[in-house]
Structure formats: C-alpha cells, structure tokens
Amino acid sequence: MTSTTEQFADVAATTLLRFATAGSVDDGKSTLVGRLLHDSKSVLTDQLEAVEAASLKRGQEAPDLALLTDGLRAEREQGITIDVAYRYFATPRRRFILADTPGHVQYTRNMVTGASTAELAVVLVDARNGVVEQTRRHAAVAALLRVPHVVLAVNKMDLVDYREPVFAAIAEEFTTYASELGVPEITAIPISALAGDNVVEPSANMDWYGGPTVLEHLETVPVSHDLxxxxxxxxxxxxxxxxxxxxxxxxxxxxxxxxxxxxxxxxxxxxxxxxxxxxxxxxxxxxxxxxxxxxxxxxxxxxxxxxxxxxxxxxxxxxAPATTQDIEATVCHVADRALAVGQRVLLKHTTRTVKAIVREIPSRLTLDDLSQHPNPGQLVANDIGRVVVRTAEPLALDAYVDSRRTGSFLLIDPADGTTLAAGMAGESFASRAETTVQADEEGWDF
Missing domain, CATH: 2.40.30.10 (Translation factors)
Incomplete structure (x- = not known):
C-alpha cells in the first residue's frame, strides 16, 4: 500500500503546465492555439464541425483554427481576441491549462489576468514586423509577473520564405531586451501556425533549425512542483x-x-x-x-x-510572515475608472477583505522604455504603477517574489464591488506616525 509520504512525492512530480499566449494583433495567437489543439488531437468532432461551419459563413474554404478559442461573438465578427480564453488539454507526457490573451494594447490588463498564474508565456512575433511596441509590453508584463519561462514564437515564417537570418535577428533583439528585464529563461522557435511548421510537427521547410517544436518544448520544459x-x-x-x-x-x-x-x-x-x-x-x-x-x-x-x-x-x-498595515506594491489597473490618491478601497488578500486608503502613487511605469513617471496622481486602465496603501487591519502578506499566491491582492471599489487593480506586494515598510490620523465617521482614515 502506498504511504502518504509516497503519495506526496507522486503529486509533487505531477506534470501540469499553465501557460499563456501573448502578442500583437494579427500575430496569430489564436491560430497557434487552434493548431496546437487540432494537431495534438485535442479537438472534439463537434467543435471542429462548428469551426468549419463558421469559417464557411465568413467565406473561408479551410477551417479557421483561431475560432477554436475566439468564442465571443464580437471576437468572431472583428477577427480579434478580446477576452482571455482558457483551454484544457493533455498529451501522453503532460497536462496543460492555457490562456489565450488579447493582443490589442487596450486589453493589456487581460494579459495580466491570463499570465498571473502562468509558469510559461508564449510571446508571438510576426516575422515580417519583428519586435514591436506591444512585444516589449508583453515581455515586460511577463517579467513583472515573474513568469519563469518565456517562449518567443516567431510566426508567419512562410511569409518571409523561411529565411534563417530573419529569425536570428528577431530572436537576438528579443532575447537581449527580455534578459535586461530579468526573464530567467528565453527559448526562440521559428513557426508558421497557419501551415503547422514547428508547432506540433517539425518543419520540413526550416532544416536549419534544430531545436524543439512548440509542443515538444511545452511537454519538456522543467516545471517546479517542489511544494x-x-x-x-x-x-x-x-x-x-x-x-x-x-x-x-x-x-x-x-x-x-x-x-x-x-x-x-x-x-x-x-x-x-x-x-x-x-x-x-x-x-x-x-x-x-x-x-x-x-x-x-x-x-x-x-x-x-x-x-x-x-x-x-x-x-x-x-x-510565519510579518503583519503590516502599510503596503507598498506594484499594481496593474484593470478598471475603466481611475485609481487616485486618497481613494477609499477594499483590499482582498486570499480570503480576507479589509478597508484601505490609497496613500500615495509614487510612480507609473512606461512599458515602452521601462521609464518611471513620478507622482502621476492617478492610474487609469492598463496602467502599471507603484502604490502605497494603508489598511484598517493588519495583513500577513508575503513578498510576491516569494509567493505569487499570498503575495498578490486585489483593490476593489466598495461602492459596487468592481475590481480596480491587481497588486503584487513588494517591500513593506514600518507604520509611519505622520500618516495615522483620527478615524472619520465612516472609519476610512486610519
């Protein structure tokens, strides 16, 4: 009979990989995901038939595999990904949970949602365009969320005649930039999601490439489950x-x-x-x-x-972690309404929700060049910035670098429950007497 300790070791070795896809609009993220699902035999017959029917209505002769993940009506009509689409599939070697995230700049906040629990991020680049502004944004977000593995998928290689110098130049530029951000591991793979080159099966058109296919890398990348x-x-x-x-x-x-x-x-x-x-x-x-x-x-x-x-x-x-009422953190603002200094919010950390006040917004990050804009006064949708929050009750937060689960939190609008920002706890600092004032009649100043 298997002992509890042996069962624990077995679970610790379970190979489940959570990964997210990201890239600019029309780089082919949804097509890549659709190709992965299709070529790995993870698509049910009725799903494929529905995609074929939808493709014919749009005047396409071949099935548009992007429709396997673009499930919203607005996504199908516009031909873009809007919401994060989660898919679950498995191969004989590993189980997967993937998040296909939007590429448009106005949906950067959705990429944060999809990548927040990912252990690997696949960043797509159109081989014709190379590394663009949104590519750098997604690399910065992956680094900020401390995603340990990043795959650069240089897509649409068929449109540049499968030329190795094109791939090499893009891979070098991206690797240099991502390394400066602190991304620990970067793997570059030349692919054509539409044609299936190097997605599940090795490409016969790129014999100069000797690395793994996308699926092979996903199946073999080391994932730490040393709980x-x-x-x-x-x-x-x-x-x-x-x-x-x-x-x-x-x-x-x-x-x-x-x-x-x-x-x-x-x-x-x-x-x-x-x-x-x-x-x-x-x-x-x-x-x-x-x-x-x-x-x-x-x-x-x-x-x-x-x-x-x-x-x-x-x-x-x-x-045991130390408790504090003064929290300094990096947040990604996800709501359409702004987050301002002095604003009253609710802070949700694991199962605990407490009242809080935004004391300071010291800086806003400009993802294009990683510069800091000091004292912006407020954060708007898709902004990433540093905040200082004072809570009504002490919280036991870990640093996000130590635990992505207990080092993260949400800021919520107390009026209607809208999520305003997703936070990653950084350095916490001692309580400062000068910021403590008498509570008002609603108990919001502390």
Whole structure:
C-alpha cells in the first residue's frame, strides 16, 4: 500500500503546465492555439464541425483554427481576441491549462489576468514586423509577473520564405531586451501556425533549425512542483462546527492550502492575531491524513480552542510572515475608472477583505522604455504603477517574489464591488506616525 509520504512525492512530480499566449494583433495567437489543439488531437468532432461551419459563413474554404478559442461573438465578427480564453488539454507526457490573451494594447490588463498564474508565456512575433511596441509590453508584463519561462514564437515564417537570418535577428533583439528585464529563461522557435511548421510537427521547410517544436518544448520544459520548498500558507475560508452526536466538540478550519505542506503535530501561528497552537488533525475528503499540501482543500483541526474566523491565515510558527498595515506594491489597473490618491478601497488578500486608503502613487511605469513617471496622481486602465496603501487591519502578506499566491491582492471599489487593480506586494515598510490620523465617521482614515 502506498504511504502518504509516497503519495506526496507522486503529486509533487505531477506534470501540469499553465501557460499563456501573448502578442500583437494579427500575430496569430489564436491560430497557434487552434493548431496546437487540432494537431495534438485535442479537438472534439463537434467543435471542429462548428469551426468549419463558421469559417464557411465568413467565406473561408479551410477551417479557421483561431475560432477554436475566439468564442465571443464580437471576437468572431472583428477577427480579434478580446477576452482571455482558457483551454484544457493533455498529451501522453503532460497536462496543460492555457490562456489565450488579447493582443490589442487596450486589453493589456487581460494579459495580466491570463499570465498571473502562468509558469510559461508564449510571446508571438510576426516575422515580417519583428519586435514591436506591444512585444516589449508583453515581455515586460511577463517579467513583472515573474513568469519563469518565456517562449518567443516567431510566426508567419512562410511569409518571409523561411529565411534563417530573419529569425536570428528577431530572436537576438528579443532575447537581449527580455534578459535586461530579468526573464530567467528565453527559448526562440521559428513557426508558421497557419501551415503547422514547428508547432506540433517539425518543419520540413526550416532544416536549419534544430531545436524543439512548440509542443515538444511545452511537454519538456522543467516545471517546479517542489511544494515542500514553498512557504506553507493556509487561508481560512470556513469554520466548521457540525454539532453532531458523533462529534459534539468538532471544530475545524476549512480552506485551500495556498502553498507548501502542513503536517499533524506541527506548531502553527494564526495571523494576524499571532496566537499559536499545534495541528491536531487534518481531514481531506472525509478521511484523516497526516500531511496535506497545496492546492488541496482540507480541514485543519487545532489542539487549542482559538478565536479563528474567515480571513485568518495559518502558517508554520517558524516561517510565519510579518503583519503590516502599510503596503507598498506594484499594481496593474484593470478598471475603466481611475485609481487616485486618497481613494477609499477594499483590499482582498486570499480570503480576507479589509478597508484601505490609497496613500500615495509614487510612480507609473512606461512599458515602452521601462521609464518611471513620478507622482502621476492617478492610474487609469492598463496602467502599471507603484502604490502605497494603508489598511484598517493588519495583513500577513508575503513578498510576491516569494509567493505569487499570498503575495498578490486585489483593490476593489466598495461602492459596487468592481475590481480596480491587481497588486503584487513588494517591500513593506514600518507604520509611519505622520500618516495615522483620527478615524472619520465612516472609519476610512486610519
């Protein structure tokens, strides 16, 4: 019988890759995704028939594989991707979750959404146009979100007669730029998504290229699932008190493990209160286990009766993050309405939502040349900038560089629940007495 430890090792080795595609308008992102799905035999017959019918209505003789991902009516009519399209498929070697993101500059915020959980980003470039402004934007966003692997797919090589010098020049320019941004790994692949060259099958037209196809690289790129190396974090979602005759004193804290692993007998700290206890038991799928790991949904029972509610965070006592009410972070503004200094917002971090005020907007990033525009006063849709936020209650945030899950947060409009910005926690700083004022009648200044 397989032990729990062996099961943990098996899960840690599971090969699931989350990746996103990005590129300028008409670079062929949706066609690439459609080609991947089609040539890897991941398209159902009825889906292909629907695409063929839609293509005929548009006067196209061959199926337009881009329609496999462009599902919105407006996308089909305009021939562009507007929303992030998620697709799930698998090959014998790996499972995949892909996000096909928009290429138009006004939808940069959608690319942030799609790439926020990606472990790899495929950035497409039209071989005829080379590296353009939007290419640099997408490289910068991938670097900002700390996507560990970036693939440069130089598409439409058939339109430049499959010439190696064209590919080499684009690859060198992009690699130099992305390396300066801090992207750790860049792989360049010449392709033709329309013709299928180097997407799933090697191209007979580019014998000068000896690297992997796109699918081969996706199947073999190393993805770290060493969950034991992560900072263990458990945001409490529900407190479970069944009040049954069988378990009259049962008290469990349910939620999804955000990172790392938890073990029975391990000392833990409850944040933000700072109270400590020991894990008395872990229940998963109705059974007691001695270890659980991300991203499992479990119920944790503690040895002590502590006041814990939704939004609290459990962490190993020897690795608990510090709490703070002053948060300095980089945010991508995703709403049509602006975010301004002095604005009252809600800040959602894991399962905890607290009131907050935007104290400062020190700078706005210009993605074209990576320059900083100081003190812009506000951020508008698609802007990326630094903000300083003061919260009404302390939060236990990790740095985004350490944990993309517990180092991220959302800023929300308290009036109607609209998401204003997605944030990545950076350096937090000590509370400053001069920014603390008396609370007003609504409790928004703190």
């Amino acid at each position: 034991t190396a992560c900072h263990a974090r458990f945001p409490v979602q529900y407190v479970i008190r069944p009040q049954t005759a069988e378990h009259p004193d049962y008290r469990g804290y349910a939620g999804q493990i955000a990172a790392g692993a938890f073990r029975v007998g391990e000392p833990i700290t409850v944040l933000p209160s700072g109270k400590t206890s020991t894990i008395a038991g872990i229940d998963a799928l109705g059974e007691s286990v001695d270890i659980a790991w991300a991203p499992q949904s479990v119920t944790i029972r503690l040895a002590d009766d502590i006041d814990i509610s939704r939004g609290d965070l459990l962490a190993p006592s020897g690795d």
